[in-house]
Amino acid sequence: MDTTRNTVLEAWMAEHGYSSNSLADAVNTALERLTGRPGGLDGSSVRAWKAGRVTWPKSATRRALEDVSGLPAVALGFVPRSRPSLPPATLQQQKDPDMKRRTLVGGIAATAAAAAAPGTSSLRRIGMSDVNRLTQRFAEIIASDHRHGGHLGIEQRAAALADEALNLQNAGSATQRVRSSLYASAAAFRSSAMWAAIDGRRYDIAKGHMREAQTLAEMSGDQAIKFRIWSHAGTLYRHMGRPADAFAANDVARNLHLTRKDPLFASLGLARQGAIHGAAHDRASTRRALDQAQDAMLRADPADHRPVWLLAFYDQAELDHLALSAYLALGDYPTAEFHAHRCLAALRPHMARSRAITTTRLAHAQLAQGDAETATATARQVPADAATRHARVSRMLQEFGAALRATAPGSTASQTWTEHTAGWKMSA
Structure with a gap:
């Protein structure tokens, strides 16, 4: 039996965040939807596909996998038993990640066309x-x-x-x-x-x-989800240190007509624009954008209908959180500390991730003002789970420790922090 690894399937799984077990579960669910009976796949079944031990799954399994992926089985690297090798297009996808991406997007479009085609048979009414x-x-x-x-x-x-x-x-x-x-x-x-x-x-x-x-x-x-995606893109590029791209992406979100209809969307776009200006070290533009974000938030009608993702996080606390990020990047540490305290006072209980990030940034602002003892006490308030398992918090706390050792070497604060982080390592 040819046991050449199915690298196309492996790449697709990695790109879509599937483990062997989670893909097996998804295919089992699709099988139940198709046949009325639960599927019997497990992680070892998918590992056999990836290893090339199974090159052409059974027909019902293939159909379920195609439903999960939105792609034909051959586009996922499987080889029909009547064929000795992969078709040239599929082989090329293995070599060309961009082609694989185009195939995935093409699969989405093909799904749309098939679904919209008149006379298409259906299993049920959606x-x-x-x-x-x-x-x-x-x-x-x-x-x-x-x-x-x-x-x-x-x-x-x-x-x-x-x-x-x-x-x-x-x-x-x-x-x-x-x-x-x-x-x-x-x-x-x-x-x-x-x-x-x-x-x-x-x-x-x-x-x-x-x-x-x-x-x-x-x-x-959907305008709201377009806003979310492009606004996230601006944040992505800001974290990557690419302010020009961050501005361009955030501008796409801010120029949607939704922001002219709803001041709360306008406020979020302006607040994130302020954070980008801070990362670009433009003090005047930072202040102007954040002031405009505050004005827009005050104009927003709380009774207006908005998507759950916006209502779940964007409020005065988040605006102050973005202002904290901006002023910390500018090196205006007293103003950053002011916004950190306001954010922490207003954060809703479910915002555990934001509380950990804000507390860490507050510690940085306090340390930069020369108050090592207070900064260390603040940093120690970050829960161990966030400190060790959240990538952004972990990195910021590592940077805090390095700055503390550089500015206050041999101090009680530095020793306290070293002992505190040693406890994290033992509990990890």
Whole structure:
């Protein structure tokens, strides 16, 4: 038996955040939807596909896998038994990651065309109840993100749910409204996967999620999710140290007509613009953007209907959090500390990730003002879980420790911090 590894499938799984076990679960779910009986796959089944021990799964399994992926089996590197080798196009995809990306996006478009074609047979009627179920799952992803931040598990769950939303397009007949809502749901989940990757400092992976989210958002026509994706793109480029790209991406979000209709969206766009100006060391523009963000927030009507992802995090505390980031980057440490205290006082209880990041930034602002003892006491308030498992918090605390040792070597504060972090290592 030819045991050449299926590198195309491996690449697709890595790109979409699937482990062997999670892909097996997704295919089992699709099998149950197709046949009415639960599938019997497990992680070892998928590992056999990747290893090349199984080059052409059974027909029902292939169909379920195609529903999960949105791609034909041959585009995932499988070889029909009647063929001695992969078709040239598939071989080329193994060598050319850009072609693989185009094939994935093409698969999304093909799914849309097939779903919209008149006379297409369907298994069932897809309705808003399916969309509402996905909306509930999206709320769960948002809640997990605010508690835990950029963990890989959140990214993987969001990516899998994006695929589930997309696969519903092929699962039956639906109205155009439902189809648009499904694309919006898929885009929303993909944007959450993108944000989890940003928060976990997995920037190359985040860019892949971003491209797919942008495609899906365009197919949905949903202005709010377009705003979220492009605003996240601005944050991605800001964290990557590319302010010009950050401005360009954030401007796409800010120029959507939604920001002219709803001051709260305008406020978020301006607040993130202020953070980018801070990273670019433009003091006057930073202050102007943040002042405008505050004015827009005060004009926003709390009674207006808004998406769950916006209501879950954007408020006065988040505006102060972005101002803290901006002024810390500018080196205006007293103003940064002011905004940190305001943010911490207003943060809602579920914002555990934001509290850890804000507390860490506050410690940096205090240390930069020469107060090593207070800064160390502040940094010690960061929970060990966030300090050791959240990529952004871990890196900022490592930088804090290095700055503390450089500015106050041999001090009581430095010794206290060393002992404190040693405790993290023992409990890890």
